[in-house]
Amino acid sequence: MTTLIVFVIILMALMGAPVFIVISAFAMLGFYETGIPLAAIIVDIYSNFSSQPLLYTIPLFTFAGYILAESKTSIRLVNFSMAILGWLPGGLSIVALVTCAFFTAFTGASGVTIIALGGLLYPALIKEKYPDNFSLGLLTSSGSLGLLFPPSLPIILFGVVSETSINQLFAAGLIPGVFLILLLSLYSIFIGKRSEVSQKRFHLSEVVKAANQAKWELFIPVIVVVGIYGGFFTLGEIASITVAYSLIIEVFIHKDIRIVQIPSIMKRSMILVGGILVILGAAYGLTNYMIDAEIPMVILDFMQQYITSKVVFLLTLNIFLLIVGCVLDIFSAILVTVPLILPIAASYDINPVHLGIIFLTNLEIGYSTPPVGMNLFISSFRFSKSVLSLYKATIPFLIILVIALMCITYMPQLSLWLVEHFHIK
Amino acid sequence: KGSDRPTVTIKIATLAPKGSAMMNVLEELRDRIRKETDNEVYFKIYPGAIQGDEKDVLTKIRLGQLHGGAFTSNGMGRIVPEVRVTDIPFLFKNYEEVAYVRSKLKDKMEKLFDEKGFAVVAWADIGFVHVFSKEPVTADNLGNLKVWVWGDDVLSMTIWKTVGVTPISLSITDVLTSLSTKLIDTAPSTPFGAVAFRWYTKFNYISEIPSTDPSSALLVSKETWEKISPESKEKIAGIAEWYHKTITTTNRKANADSLKILREAGIKVAPATEENIQFVTDMQLKTREALVGKLYSRELLEEVLGYLDEYRKMHPESDYIRIQ
Amino acid sequence: MICHECGKVLNDNTRICPVCNVVLLETGGFFDKLAKIEGYLLSTCLAIMVIMVLFQIFLRNFFSSGIAGGDAIVRHMLLWVGFLGAGLATRGGMHIRIDIASKILSPKGMQVARVFTDIFSVIVGSLLVYASFNFVKLEYKAADELLFMHFPIWMMESIIPIGFSIITLRFASKGIQNFLRLVKET
Ligand code: NA
Ligand code: NA
Helix, strand or coil, rough: HHHHHHHHHHHHHCCCHHHHHHHHHHHHHHHHHHHCCCHHHHHHHHHHHHCCCCCCCHHHHHHHHHHHCCCCCCHHHHHHHHCCCCCCCCCHHHHHHHHHHHHHHHHHCCHHHHHHHHHHHHHHHHHHCHHHHCCCCCCCCCCCCCCCCCCCCCHHHHHHCCCHHHHHHHHHHHHHHHHHHHHHHHHHHHHHHCCCCCCCCCHHHHHHHHHHHHHHHHHHHHHHHHHHHCCCHHHHHHHHHHHHHHHHHHHCCCCCHHHHHHHHHHHHHHHHHHHHHHHHHHHHHHHHHHHHHHHHHHHHHHHHHHHHCHHHHHHHHHHHHHHHHHHHCCCHHHHHHHHHHHHHHHHHCCCHHHHHHHHHHHHHCCCCCCCCHHHHHHHHHHCCHHHHHHHHHHHHHHHHHHHHHHHHCCCCCHHHHHHHHHHCC | CCCCCHHHHHHHCCCCCCCCCCHHHHHHHHHHHHHHHCCCCEEEEEEECCCHHHHHHHHHHHHCCCCCCEEEEEEEEECHHHHHHHHCEEECCHHHHHHHHHHHHHHHHHHHHCCCEEEEEEEEECCCCCEEEEECCCCCCHHCCCCEEEEECCHHHHHHHHCCCCCEEECCCHHHHHHHCCCEEEEEEEEEHHHHHHCCCEEEEEEECCCCCCCEEEEEHHHHHHHCCCHHHHHHHHHHHHHHHHHHHHHHHHHHHHHHHHHCCCCCCEECCCCHHHHHHHHHHHHHHECCCCCHHHHHEEEEEEEHHHHHHCCCCCCCCCCC | CECCCCCEEEECCCCCCCCCCCCCCCCCHHHHHHHHHHHHHHHHHHHHHHHHHHHHHHHHHCCCCCCHHHHHHHHHHHHHHHHHHHHHHHHHCCCCCCCCHHHHHHHHHHHHHHHHHHHHHHHHHHHHHHHHHHHHHHHHHHHCCCCHHHHHHHHHHHHHHHHHHHHHHHHHHHHHHHHHHHHHCC
């Protein structure tokens, strides 16, 4: 009977039942089998939501991200980075990489980046005579670029679930994040040269003009980083300040958003947040069952029998996460797999902060991995292209990202150097 | 009997991390009970707060997912508020005073737990709690401190309220991250706790005199407890005596060992001046008055003060235990 | 919004996805009114979170004080924001799903699959309502209070069963609409 129910749940998952329903179903089946009242699934939902001091930064940062996405921030940022980087061969594509990273850090690769920036950047790239395939691949894979930068929601979620220091995770993501952008930029320069795209001349006056327009938004990353590492405010306070600041600049200074629009932006951003939080809740319920049944210990014993070295473990982890990442969305993937993998990684002496960066890089890649990476489908509709053509377009980018992933996985210092050098706690 | 499966499996949770001195004694208790009750009673222990904070463990017991827990007085007070009367800060000056008063109250407290549906399997002592901070705590800088209190604990909230501090309430499982993110910078803890939970790296000072010695007990819901045969219960009572003595010495040793680690980590002692002592004595008086009717009755407070007087008359030399 | 069934970018009030033909927004006066109320509540809770945190910063820096239990209020508001948001996500068909079936099945097959997953979601959702209702009942007996204005904890928690109820109702309503469309078209 149990086998049959498990089969039905899996079937429903594949047929497209919501992830939180699927996870809850597994948790409740487990509790039912153990003879524990179903209400047990709720205990940890409530206790974690009401006690976790970092979780509430997620709705706040997301709201701030939506405020920026709804205003003309993207245009100002693109203009500014164009003024600085436009003279490079492949300048516009680097601009695309950087601005996409900025937006994704706030909206957590929920598709918002491709939707908000795609319409602006895709025609611009084509107009500058970048190849169509390259432009599509670039925007598709950039849709998740930026997950490694603060205040990225997946990093916060990883920190919350794994009980790892968020400040360390934020610091650890910086170098690998820049490294990813750098590798992709080199490729972009190469393509730019080969396709002989037009290069702009550098004009200081244009930089000053664009910087003047974008100055208020450019100050946001400064608030976030200085706020976190300056020690003046807690992350929750920074999140609130970012919300207030974004509202003030977009409503009163730029006047891009009217006050009456705010409730609608709140609602739309909280639909995304609600979708994530309800999966988080279900995952807490499932974790409660797994701990009760001591399942992590069983898996740990099993793994230790077959995987004998750290290198083999890391390779297995990479492959496993790439698969998970292209089937599940990043939030569900973190919530379901972290509690299981954490103790195993600890037994191989892998620093949890490094593990977090490996996790996020893997899942970032999974987003644009054929056959079912989420970004592929969002792009497919955003740019009215067939999914197959997007498979082809993203392959060169995926190869580069996988090379970067290998470096990040096997060179822990990329992630840990900043943390150790600056004694970040 | 004689089969491999125990007749009664009691699922309990504790905050004590796996491998810690306290957890080791708890595991020894489990093994002795299993052996001496001839495999009738087996405690399945979930260590290291993996079942959540004490509040969550209590909910899980009420729900039937767990059957008991090794609680500190924070969790115990959620069942029987009166048990907190011996947690009044700076009331006791040393371990002997605490032990004397608690032994007098033992039967009364066990009866109260019984009324609330819990059997007290064994008592334990955690050891004295000191205040850990970035700067030495004085009456002047109190307002600037970001003090942690455990859950919405009425006792701790009242203590800080008497001196005008608005503390920040957090689960014990969130203290480490919150110290990192600077949400809090001051926390009460035993030296052992500060080391076991890895909090100590975030502090520079430990207060010279202790504030309180929280009680602790292994509680099991009566519903589960009644499944055990009377012979086994008697045997367990005998083992509980051993447990109380062992855990008390183990915890004192663990605290002393931890103090060494703290000192090696560069944590300094914030000395208790005459002024400080006067300040905390005032605080103690205000707190214990404010809690009458909230946690305990006037009679119970008087009773406790009476026992304490009694002890101090017998031992006029009784004084604050200070960190050397 | 994006159709999470197939990924198509749609305008916010599209009720039926033109590609995969499934119901995205439920129709009917009751559900529209419900969504309005949820929207107001959601905005209020989010506003309380932001304002409470800012007010605490203000109090701490200028008066060396704060609101006792204010941090707990913010975290409880998260619970409300989460469940209200999840309810509206159900309305917009925006829950996160594993996107395999929609890439393999025909639009017709998708419609059939959707009816099945709706039924499944209603079953699991009802169990969640049952579980969370029992949880709140238990907490009602425990009678804990928030520090802030002695607000009963169980009231704060009541959004869990309410939220799951709304979600389940919506799955049911969509399930019926999807089923009727399917029948009508065959
Ligand atoms: Na927690
Ligand atoms: Na994905």
